[in-house]
Every structure is written in C-alpha cells, then in structure tokens.
Amino acid sequence: MTETVAMTDDEIRRIDAYWRAANYLSVGQIYLFGNPLLREPLRRRHIKPRLLGHWGTSPGLNFCYAHLNRVIKARELDMIYIMGPGHGGPAAVANAWLEGTYSEVYPEVSRDERGMARLFRQFSFPGGIPSHVAPETPGSIHEGGELGYSLAHAYGAAFDNPDLVVACIVGDGEAETGPLAASWHSDKFLDPVTDGAVLPILHLNGYKIANPTVLARIPEEELVQLLRGYGHHPILVSGDEPASMHRKMAAALDQALDEIAAIQRAARDGDGGGERRPWPMIVLRSPKGWTGPKEVDGLPVEGTWRSHQVPLAGVCDNPEHLAQLEEWMRSYQPEELFDDEGRPVPELAALTPDGDRRMSANPHANGGLLLKPLLLPDFRDYAAEVDKPGTTTTEPTRRLGTFLRDVVRNNPANFRIMGPDETQSNRLGDVLEVTDRVFQGERYPTDEGQAPRGRVMEVLSEHLCQGWLEGYLLTGRHGLFNSYEAFVHIVDAMFNQHAKWLKVTRHLPWRRPIASLNYLLSSHVWRQDHNGFTHQDPGFLDVVLNKKPELIRVYLPPDANTLLSVGDHCLRSRDYVNVIVAGKQPALNWLPMDQAIAHCTRGIGIWEWASTDGGADPDVVLACAGDIPTLETLAAADLLRQLFPELRVRVVNVVDLMRLQPDTEHPHGLPDREFDALFTTDKPVIFAFHGYPYLIHRLVYRRNGHQNMHVRGYKEEGTTTTPFDMVMLNDLDRFHLVMDVIDRVPSLGGRVAHVRQRMADRRLELRAYTRLHGEDAPEVRDWTWPY
Numbered sequence: 001m002t003e004t005v006a007m008t009d010d011e012i013r014r015i016d017a018y019w020r021a022a023n024y025l026s027v028g029q030i031y032l033f034g035n036p037l038l039r040e041p042l043r044r045r046h047i048k049p050r051l052l053g054h055w056g057t058s059p060g061l062n063f064c065y066a067h068l069n070r071v072i073k074a075r076e077l078d079m080i081y082i083m084g085p086g087h088g089g090p091a092a093v094a095n096a097w098l099e100g101t102y103s104e105v106y107p108e109v110s111r112d113e114r115g116m117a118r119l120f121r122q123f124s125f126p127g128g129i130p131s132h133v134a135p136e137t138p139g140s141i142h143e144g145g146e147l148g149y150s151l152a153h154a155y156g157a158a159f160d161n162p163d164l165v166v167a168c169i170v171g172d173g174e175a176e177t178g179p180l181a182a183s184w185h186s187d188k189f190l191d192p193v194t195d196g197a198v199l200p201i202l203h204l205n206g207y208k209i210a211n212p213t214v215l216a217r218i219p220e221e222e223l224v225q226l227l228r229g230y231g232h233h234p235i236l237v238s239g240d241e242p243a244s245m246h247r248k249m250a251a252a253l254d255q256a257l258d259e260i261a262a263i264q265r266a267a268r269d270g271d272g273g274g275e276r277r278p279w280p281m282i283v284l285r286s287p288k289g290w291t292g293p294k295e296v297d298g299l300p301v302e303g304t305w306r307s308h309q310v311p312l313a314g315v316c317d318n319p320e321h322l323a324q325l326e327e328w329m330r331s332y333q334p335e336e337l338f339d340d341e342g343r344p345v346p347e348l349a350a351l352t353p354d355g356d357r358r359m360s361a362n363p364h365a366n367g368g369l370l371l372k373p374l375l376l377p378d379f380r381d382y383a384a385e386v387d388k389p390g391t392t393t394t395e396p397t398r399r400l401g402t403f404l405r406d407v408v409r410n411n412p413a414n415f416r417i418m419g420p421d422e423t424q425s426n427r428l429g430d431v432l433e434v435t436d437r438v439f440q441g442e443r444y445p446t447d448e449g450q451a452p453r454g455r456v457m458e459v460l461s462e463h464l465c466q467g468w469l470e471g472y473l474l475t476g477r478h479g480l481f482n483s484y485e486a487f488v489h490i491v492d493a494m495f496n497q498h499a500k501w502l503k504v505t506r507h508l509p510w511r512r513p514i515a516s517l518n519y520l521l522s523s524h525v526w527r528q529d530h531n532g533f534t535h536q537d538p539g540f541l542d543v544v545l546n547k548k549p550e551l552i553r554v555y556l557p558p559d560a561n562t563l564l565s566v567g568d569h570c571l572r573s574r575d576y577v578n579v580i581v582a583g584k585q586p587a588l589n590w591l592p593m594d595q596a597i598a599h600c601t602r603g604i605g606i607w608e609w610a611s612t613d614g615g616a617d618p619d620v621v622l623a624c625a626g627d628i629p630t631l632e633t634l635a636a637a638d639l640l641r642q643l644f645p646e647l648r649v650r651v652v653n654v655v656d657l658m659r660l661q662p663d664t665e666h667p668h669g670l671p672d673r674e675f676d677a678l679f680t681t682d683k684p685v686i687f688a689f690h691g692y693p694y695l696i697h698r699l700v701y702r703r704n705g706h707q708n709m710h711v712r713g714y715k716e717e718g719t720t721t722t723p724f725d726m727v728m729l730n731d732l733d734r735f736h737l738v739m740d741v742i743d744r745v746p747s748l749g750g751r752v753a754h755v756r757q758r759m760a761d762r763r764l765e766l767r768a769y770t771r772l773h774g775e776d777a778p779e780v781r782d783w784t785w786p787y
Contacts, residue, residue, distance in 0.1 A: 211305065419482040656668055
C-alpha cells in the first residue's frame with residue numbers, strides 16, 4: 001500500500017462526477033420507465049406505475065463506492081464491498097453498471113442508452129430485480145433482505161484471505177440489531193498474519209424508516225468510546241458539503257488503509273505474536289437522502305426519515321412532484337456524465353478499476369470461481385468395528401471428530417469449524433490435536449487451545465458463527481457449524497436468508513456453485529434430559545423443510561458409521577444446506593461400514609437382520625428415523641419377537657429424511673412404487689421419529705396408505721429427568737411402540753389385552769425406578785441387540 005496523497009481539485013471534480021452519475025442512476029431506477037437520459041421533458045408516461053425502492057441510504061453508499069474505487073486503483077487493492085443497508089440496491093446496481101460488470105453479466109442491459117432504459121425499467125418491476133442488494137447483483141455476497149449480518153459476513157470473507165480488504169458499510173439502523181452489535185467483536189478473531197482486513201464504515205445518516213437511530217443520537221464522545229471499546233480506532237468524517245466531504249473521505253480512507261498496512265506489516269514481518277492493535281474504521285455522518293429533494297409539500301425531506309424510500313411519491317398524479325423530480329435528476333447534469341450514446345464518458349470510465357479489481361467483478365464475491373475441493377481422508381478408516389449389530393457402543397460425534405481432525409490437517413487454509421463454545425461438548429475435541437481455537441484477546445496460562453490462529457472458531461453467538469461461516473463459504477471456502485440442537489433456532493432467520501440466496505443463485509449461470517452450508521446438530525432433544533425442558537427442541541427440521549426442496553438435505557444417521565458416511569458426503573456437496581442430527585453420547589453400533597455406506601447411499605432401507613417378515617408381506621412395519629428412535633424401535637422389535645413370535649415385523653430405517661417425499665416433490669424422493677414396496681399400502685406403520693410427529697405426516701400425506709401411518713416423536717413433553725424417561729414422556733419408548741402395534745394389528749386378536757397391560761405396567765415401574773434411583777433401570781440402560 002502507498003502512503004497518503006492529498007486529492008487535487010481535479011481529482012475531487014472527477015470523483016464528484018462519478019458520484020453524481022451513480023446517484024442519477026439510482027434515482028432513475030426508482031422512478032423511470034422511459035426517457036432515461038431526459039432527452040425530452042419528463043412526462044407521466046416516463047414514470048413507473050408503482051414506485052418502489054429506497055433512496056435514503058443510496059447516496060451515502062455511492063459516495064463510499066466512489067472513494068473506494070479511488071483507493072483500489074491508487075493502491076492496487078484486492079477489495080470487495082458489503083452493503084449492510086440492504087435496501088441500497090439501486091446503488092449496488094448503479095455502480096456495477098458504471099463499472100461495466102453488469103453489462104458483461106447481463107448483455108441485454110448494455111452500457112448505453114438502451115441498456116440504461118432496461119436497467120431502470122427492471123428495478124422493482126415484475127420480472128425484474130429486487131430493490132435490495134441481491135444475488136442477482138454482481139459483486140455482492142450479502143443479500144441484505146434482513147439487517148444485522150453484514151459485518152459477520154465481512155469477517156467471514158476476510159478469514160484466510162491475507163491479501164483481501166473487505167469494505168463493509170454498516171447502516172446505523174442495522175447497527176441497532178443484536179447480531180451486528182455482537183459482530184464488532186469479530187476483530188478479536190482476525191489474524192493480521194494469515195487473514196485479510198475488514199474496514200467497517202459506520203454510516204450515520206440519522207434515521208431508520210420512521211425513527212431516529214440510536215448511534216446517531218448519542219454524543220460523539222460516547223460513540224467514539226463505544227467503538228474504541230470494541231477494539232477499533234474510529235476515524236470521523238462528517239458534513240454535507242460535497243467538496244469538503246470528498247476531501248475528508250479521501251483522507252480518512254488513506255489513513256485507515258495506512259493503519260491496516262502498518263498492522264499487517266508489523267505482524268507479518270515479526271513473529272506474528274505481538275500485542276493486538278486497534279483496527280481502523282470510519283464513521284461517516286452524512287444526511288439521509290443526501291443530494292435529494294430538500295423539501296416536498298413544505299415538509300423537510302433531505303436529512304430526515306421522509307427520504308427513506310420514495311421522497312416524491314406523487315409524481316404520477318401531482319404535476320408539482322413530477323417537475324420536482326425532473327429538477328432533482330437534472331441537478332446531477334447527466335449531459336456531462338453520459339455521451340450521446342448513453343455511455344459513461346471516458347473520464348468516468350477511467351475512474352473505475354480494471355478487470356477483477358472492480359468490486360462488482362471481484363472473484364471473491366463469486367466464491368465458486370475460487371473454490372477448491374477439500375482433501376478428504378478416507379472416512380472408512382475411522383469406522384467403528386461392528387461384528388454383530390447392536391452389541392458395542394461408540395460416541396458417534398467423537399468418531400466424526402477424529403475424521404474432522406484430519407480434514408483440518410489436510411486443509412490448513414480453506415476449512416473452518418464454527419460453533420458457540422461447544423466443540424468439546426459436542427465431542428469434536430479431537431480437532432484440537434491439530435489446531436487451536438482462534439482468539440486475539442488476552443490469554444492466560446490456564447487457557448487450553450487458545451491461540452492467535454487456528455481452524456476452530458468459538459464465540460457464544462450463533463449469529464456470529466453462522467455469519468462468519470456464510471461469508472467464508474460465499475468467498476470460496478468450506479466449513480461446518482456445530483450447535484446444540486435446541487439453540488440452532490437462534491439462526492432460523494439467517495438460515496432462511498442463505499437458503500433464499502442459494503435458491504436464486506441456482507438460476508444465475510454466472511454464479512458458480514459454492515460449498516454447502518453444513519449444520520451438525522448434537523446434544524439433541526433425546527439426550528438433553530439433564531438440562532431440562534429448555535434444551536429439548538427438534539424443531540429446526542420443521543424450519544428447514546419450508547425451503548425449496550432442491551436445496552435442502554436432512555440426515556438422521558443412526559450410528560457412528562452412518563454418521564461418517566453422511567459427513568463425508570456433505571463436505572463434498574455444493575449449493576445445499578445439509579442438516580445432520582447425531583448423538584454424542586455412547587450409542588449402539590448397528591452397521592459395519594460397508595453396510596453403512598450402502599444404507600446411506602439408499603437413504604432408506606429394510607434392516608433384514610432386525611426384521612421377521614422373511615421377505616414376505618409383513619403384518620406391521622416399524623419405521624424409524626434418528627438414533628434414539630432407532631434404538632427404541634429395535635428394542636420394540638426384540639419385545640415383539642419374544643411376545644408374538646409368529647408376527648411378521650419389518651424394520652425400516654430412514655437416514656435421508658427427504659426420501660419420504662415423492663420424487664415429484666424432492667430430488668431424493670422415492671417413487672410411489674418403491675415407497676409402497678417398503679411400507680406397504682395396507683399394513684399399519686408405526687413410525688418412531690426424532691422430531692415433531694406431524695413433520696412425517698407432512699412429508700408422506702400424499703402416499704398410499706398414509707391413513708395407516710402412526711407417528712411417534714417429540715410432543716413437547718420434557719423436564720429434567722433420565723434418558724429413558726424422556727422417551728416415555730413422549731410415548732416414543734419401546735413399550736409404547738409395542739402397545740401401538742397391539743392396537744393396530746387386528747390379527748393379534750383378543751389375547752393381547754394382558755400383554756398390553758404388562759407393557760403399560762412396565763412403563764410405570766421404570767418411571768418409579770428413576771424417581772427412586774435417579775437413573776434408568778439396567779434393563780433399558782444396558783440393553784443390546786440379542787440375536
């Protein structure tokens with residue numbers, strides 16, 4: 001990076017021209033249906049019938065973009081731009097068009113008058129593009145439809161990208177969200193040796209939709225103290241007079257980039273273990289709706305909340321508003337900015353960086369271009385030995401952790417594990433044999449596994465973990481997010497936004513596939529007996545299944561070997577959201593590795609060794625999905641063998657939950673004939689499920705024989721108790737499953753009344769045992785498959 005150089009008057013004039021051009025294009029997108037260059041007086045027919053979009057934040061975003069382009073060219077920077085105010089979509093699109101990237105990606109939106117007309121028309125128009133920064137916008141990795149995640153995305157992009165600078169505009173409305181407030185702590189996880197830099201620009205324009213913003217209304221000294229407390233050196237830029245503000249912003253950017261260069265140089269030239277220094281940031285205070293109408297109908301607009309969306313909302317019906325719009329747009333002097341063909345004049349084009357240096361064309365903002373496959377060890381080498389089903393135990397996630405240890409070892413610069421302080425708790429601690437937990441804060445001799453760099457990132461904010469991982473994935477890397485099952489709900493909305501992003505990008509050929517977002521949910525509902533009701537919730541599966549089927553994969557491996565197979569598959573996949581639910585407590589091993597691979601490849605199948613139908617038509621089907629439901633189902637199958645040896649029982653296990661849907665609804669779905677062959681069309685099916693029972697009904701409601709399917713699962717009954725009492729509270733236990741069979745198999749006849757009563761009595765006895773001894777009875781605690 002070069003040293004600071006003051007801007008000349010000519011440079012200010014040229015950068016102001018670029019800013020005016022971007023502002024003109026932003027206003028045009030909101031309002032114009034035709035007459036893009038105002039070659040004739042503005043008329044009603046030139047205005048869109050529905051006025052949508054957000055002007056208020058756009059001029060500030062354009063101002064920053066123009067100045068960032070200057071420093072990219074001057075310093076030959078590799079930089080991407082994240083717009084936290086997501087509804088600044090007009091600004092992002094305007095700059096991508098000015099840089100030429102938009103026309104390269106969408107040739108029909110050419111960089112001339114005809115293309116400008118199309119650019120304007122498509123914005124917030126049926127069949128066009130959204131009003132916020134979206135996947136369709138070149139240069140974006142940040143959807144912006146929901147506020148709070150920009151800074152976490154920025155840091156995720158910077159990790160393991162030592163030459164990248166991520167400029168992140170944080171809106172002052174966005175700054176009020178919990179995730180954004182926590183994101184300021186991300187600088188404690190940024191390694192100046194191996195990571196890039198994040199340059200936050202806190203944009204204080206004073207207002208949200210209708211209210212003042214908190215950070216814009218506290219004393220400046222208090223704001224500075226707050227930001228310093230977060231570990232930043234704030235550089236202040238404030239005003240509303242363009243020439244003065246250009247000088248201030250240029251000086252602030254040069255100072256910030258000089259400080260970043262000094263921090264990185266000191267860390268990289270030394271041993272990398274020096275004292276943590278505050279990273280620079282810019283606080284930009286400018287009017288909301290800057291350069292727009294100052295008053296409308298006698299009311300102030302510029303610098304107020306009234307400029308947030310469409311400042312002149314009556315242009316279709318009010319001639320005064322129409323005239324005011326024309327005056328506003330002509331104030332940017334478009335005749336100086338665009339030539340006779342409607343192209344940006346050469347002076348403007350010269351201000352933009354070249355090729356991949358353009359922020360709208362930077363490959364880091366289209367991460368699939370940079371994505372390299374992981375070097376994965378052979379997961380079969382980590383298999384649990386299974387000589388006989390259901391007789392030995394393994395902690396499944398601990399076995400996966402050993403596999404992940406070597407994934408980390410093999411991929412030291414493009415794979416990270418994120419989680420809210422639960423890596424050890426979720427039994428993935430073996431990874432710490434080859435890496436540390438990243439932490440740039442003060443460290444004590446009593447700390448274990450804390451270091452300035454590493455592959456494991458832990459912070460007690462699920463929002464930060466997901467935001468970091470999303471930024472990391474979207475810029476071409478791989479990762480895993482592990483969490484307690486009940487608390488992954490904290491990122492429900494973040495998951496929604498990422499899934500929507502993936503849905504859109506699948507239909508954009510220029511967006512290259514990225515590594516899948518992989519969730520590992522452990523410490524799950526059926527083994528949170530010790531933590532109680534608050535920790536017992538399998539409902540994330542319900543949230544996930546609301547998204548487009550082609551994006552979503554849900555896996556419920558029943559043992560360690562199936563978990564290894566599923567884990568390897570998910571790490572190799574692209575453009576999915578994979579949800580894996582697996583236990584961390586010692587659990588029975590059911591399948592040797594070769595059978596586990598075959599079973600996971602099928603996603604669903606009959607366990608012949610556990611069935612007694614002899615390949616014939618069964619009397620009843622016992623289905624299961626999830627490790628504890630599988631355990632209880634097989635224990636029930638054992639009881640049925642003892643109680644009704646003549647009963648033909650078929651055991652069906654489901655690993656890939658999406659196999660239950662028809663193939664017309666999901667790419668993994670089973671054709672009806674295959675589903676009918678597994679479950680029959682006329683026999684009772686007792687389905688033991690990990691989550692809420694209605695989810696299974698939702699997946700299979702169109703199947704033949706759905707009326708014969710009876711699902712047991714979590715029904716919001718929980719407390720602090722024992723593992724077996726948890727399943728009894730929800731009627732998922734082996735004895736209740738036997739009772740369900742008795743109630744639904746008519747061929748058993750009247751002799752079953754005594755057996756049914758014995759099952760009910762046994763439940764009462766086992767509950768009493770827990771109340772007396774504080775643990776489960778040996779007959780359930782130590783049960784193994786006896787055949």
